[in-house]
Amino acid sequence: MSFKVENLFSVKDKVVVITGGGSGLGKAIAEGFAANGARIYIVGRRENLLERAAQEVGGDIRTIPGDVSTKEGCVKIAEAVKAQETHVDTLVNCAGISKFWRTYAKDPNDADQVENMLIHGVEEEDFVNTNKINVNGIYFMTTNFIPLLRKAQDPNVCVISSVSSLAHQRTMSPLTYAISKAAINHLAKLLAGRLHPMKIRVNTVCPGIFPSEMTGAATGKHQYAVGLPAEKAAMRTTAGRPGRPEEIAGPVISLSSPAGAYINNAFLTVDGGRVMSMSINDDIRMPEKTFTF
Numbered sequence: 527m528s529f530k531v532e533n534l535f536s537v538k539d540k541v542v543v544i545t546g547g548g549s550g551l552g553k554a555i556a557e558g559f560a561a562n563g564a565r566i567y568i569v570g571r572r573e574n575l576l577e578r579a580a581q582e583v584g585g586d587i588r589t590i591p592g593d594v595s596t597k598e599g600c601v602k603i604a605e606a607v608k609a610q611e612t613h614v615d616t617l618v619n620c621a622g623i624s625k626f627w628r629t630y631a632k633d634p635n636d637a638d639q640v641e642n643m644l645i646h647g648v649e650e651e652d653f654v655n656t657n658k659i660n661v662n663g664i665y666f667m668t669t670n671f672i673p674l675l676r677k678a679q680d681p682n683v684c685v686i687s688s689v690s691s692l693a694h695q696r697t698m699s700p701l702t703y704a705i706s707k708a709a710i711n712h713l714a715k716l717l718a719g720r721l722h723p724m725k726i727r728v729n730t731v732c733p734g735i736f737p738s739e740m741t742g743a744a745t746g747k748h749q750y751a752v753g754l755p756a757e758k759a760a761m762r763t764t765a766g767r768p769g770r771p772e773e774i775a776g777p778v779i780s781l782s783s784p785a786g787a788y789i790n791n792a793f794l795t796v797d798g799g800r801v802m803s804m805s806i807n808d809d810i811r812m813p814e815k816t817f818t819f
Contacts, residue, residue: 535783538563541614546621548575550738558775560585594621594663604670613677616782619664620686624703625652634696652702660706675726682727685714689734689797693804718791727790729781734797735760736769764799
């Protein structure tokens with residue numbers, strides 16, 4: 527093995543499938559792979575968004591409209607890739623949704639408002655719909671791609687989770703979203719164990735604040751007008767800003783490359799130091815008497 531960067535981190539000619547590849551983190555990851563010579567399949571429910579992303583990203587990139595929220599949908603996606611490929615090197619499970627509170631507590635320290643939010647802010651369907659994509663989708667995508675992954679030289683799966691799975695964010699993460707992300711952290715660990723006989727690696731990346739459809743509105747290829755809560759949260763990181771597209775693409779590419787071939791069942795935070803500042807009081811203006819300095 528050469529220690530030259532172009533060999534150590536090479537993903538040239540790899541076949542990569544990315545769910546949620548039409549926007550946000552998935553789109554950035556797709557461009558990272560495409561710019562370095564991989565063949566990419568981006569998957570999503572909105573065909574027009576996928577086609578626009580493919581045009582903007584360029585390279586050897588193909589689109590597969592599909593729905594990861596059902597087992598049947600995942601089977602169809604795997605069959606569509608199988609019709610064109612003999613193997614898949616990397617599966618990136620990036621598709622995800624976030625259901626905001628239906629009733630929100632404007633003052634997170636007002637007991638009555640918080641009680642009302644907890645009782646009336648979430649319905650059963652919010653859990654069901656979130657988990658169908660964020661949790662079930664990862665399981666059924668991964669398991670249905672096992673036959674194609676097993677034919678690769680170094681097959682690997684990357685699960686895109688969130689720092690909301692690791693710590694409490696009052697204003698940034700709806701409860702249903704955070705729970706689903708905590709669930710997939712453990713799901714990734716279980717999959718890594720179950721896929722051990724097949725030599726398929728499974729790793730998890732937990733992004734912090736990145737410009738995306740979840741944190742703002744799209745204004746360009748990788749540009750988003752980040753909302754105020756996300757903007758303020760990003761300011762409390764060591765980096766003092768939101769992440770950049772290449773900063774999420776880089777770690778995922780590394781895990782897929784020869785440099786990451788010995789990494790399995792790992793959890794990587796890519797958050798600029800966000801987790802260090804997260805707690806029950808994060809985002810909250812606390813009484814003056816509680817401060818030491």
